Amino acid sequence: MQITGNTILITGGGSGIGRALAQAFHALGNKVIISGRRADVLKEVSAANPGMAWATMDATDAEGIKAFADRLIADHPDLNAVINNAGIMKNEDIKAAPTYLDIAEETIATNLLAPIRLTAALLPHFLTKPKATVLTVSSGLAFVPMVATPTYSATKSAIHAYSVAIREQLKGTSVDVIEIIPPYVQTTLQGDHQATDERAMPLDVYISEVMDILTNQPQATEVVVERCKPLRFAARNGNFDQVFGMVNGLHS
Numbered sequence: 001m002q003i004t005g006n007t008i009l010i011t012g013g014g015s016g017i018g019r020a021l022a023q024a025f026h027a028l029g030n031k032v033i034i035s036g037r038r039a040d041v042l043k044e045v046s047a048a049n050p051g052m053a054w055a056t057m058d059a060t061d062a063e064g065i066k067a068f069a070d071r072l073i074a075d076h077p078d079l080n081a082v083i084n085n086a087g088i089m090k091n092e093d094i095k096a097a098p099t100y101l102d103i104a105e106e107t108i109a110t111n112l113l114a115p116i117r118l119t120a121a122l123l124p125h126f127l128t129k130p131k132a133t134v135l136t137v138s139s140g141l142a143f144v145p146m147v148a149t150p151t152y153s154a155t156k157s158a159i160h161a162y163s164v165a166i167r168e169q170l171k172g173t174s175v176d177v178i179e180i181i182p183p184y185v186q187t188t189l190q191g192d193h194q195a196t197d198e199r200a201m202p203l204d205v206y207i208s209e210v211m212d213i214l215t216n217q218p219q220a221t222e223v224v225v226e227r228c229k230p231l232r233f234a235a236r237n238g239n240f241d242q243v244f245g246m247v248n249g250l251h252s
């Protein structure tokens with residue numbers, strides 16, 4: 001993708017990976033708009049980054065997403081990129097139905113349906129632009145699932161498949177599709193403990209490697225940092241069972 005001169009919407013831009021990407025793109029001179037459910041959080045990030053815009057949007061609200069996209073295009077007619085980053089990750093015990101189903105359905109609505117709905121709402125506008133980019137955020141767990149989070153892992157595998165397929169459909173148009181595939185990173189995705197978990201990649205180190213790939217490999221269709229390669233390429237490397245065991249603590 002082109003790394004400057006964009007007007008970019010970053011969903012979930014109030015915290016974690018979304019916030020760090022928003023700040024990195026903002027620092028490069030892009031116009032950045034962040035979204036999420038918590039207005040106070042978005043307001044604080046935008047105040048810390050003068051010129052950054054914000055708007056609330058609940059990713060689980062199907063009709064709200066379309067209205068939000070229409071409003072956004074009206075307010076920012078130069079909009080030419082989206083990072084579908086908002087997501088949730090909750091442990092699921094499938095023996096605990098029906099509670100389990102509530103988590104599963106919320107996870108699918110947030111992590112899978114929302115990016116599909118938002119991309120559908122923005123695409124006609126993007127196709128009128130000389131250069132546009134749809135970025136998706138999957139996970140290393142798309143390729144080696146986590147036993148404790150079956151639906152989360154499934155939504156991320158689905159985002160991978162969706163990204164591969166829409167990239168092919170959009171070949172020859174002005175719209176590029178890039179999949180960001182994070183490893184385990186220090187954010188509060190699964191709670192406060194994750195932000196200081198030494199097994200997770202420090203957020204600033206992760207974002208710096210992501211921006212380096214986006215800058216120096218403009219044709220890259222997947223952003224896979226070194227730390228995520230064992231998961232991303234486990235099937236190709238022929239050691240899926242071993243990596244699955246390691247990810248899930250199944251081997252001593």
Ligand SMILES: NC(=O)c1ccc[n+]([C@@H]2O[C@H](COP(=O)([O-])OP(=O)(O)OC[C@H]3O[C@@H](n4cnc5c(N)ncnc54)[C@H](OP(=O)(O)O)[C@@H]3O)[C@@H](O)[C@H]2O)c1
Pocket residue numbers: 011012013014015016017018035036037038041057058059060084085086087088089110137138139140181182183184185186187188189190
């Ligand atoms: N951190 C990791 O280890 C890791 C690894 C692989 C993939 N990822 C992916 O990276 C993305 C960002 O996660 P993160 O680690 O940065 O965690 P995070 O700090 O918890 O960020 C998630 C963001 O999504 C937003 N969000 C959640 N539900 C939403 C909803 N219903 N409507 C609108 N926004 C919603 C949250 O904002 P509000 O609460 O204000 O709505 C929040 O800003 C996710 O897609 C995650 O799956 C993370």
